[in-house]
Amino acid sequence: MAIRRLIAAGSYEPEKIRAMTDAYDIALIVLRLNDKDDPITELLAKSIAGIVATGERKPGVIASKAIDALGIKRTQS
Numbered sequence: 711m712a713i714r715r716l717i718a719a720g721s722y723e724p725e726k727i728r729a730m731t732d733a734y735d736i737a738l739i740v741l742r743l744n745d746k747d748d749p750i751t752e753l754l755a756k757s758i759a760g761i762v763a764t765g766e767r768k769p770g771v772i773a774s775k776a777i778d779a780l781g782i783k784r785t786q787s
Contacts, residue, residue: 712755726762732769733758737776753780
């Protein structure tokens, strides 16, 4: 899982880890990404880490901003 590798490589506080993992899970659901080895998941994880670094802690907001930052079109339900 891309987010876990990113977290393991860094030094993050528990609050940031929770925000990052929750945002990552939300983004995977929104984008309907089932393959955790899909290369987009690495980009998504890095985008999430960047957003968390700005101080954002709300997982839903982080996920939305990460998806938007990557220019990924969201699938319709």
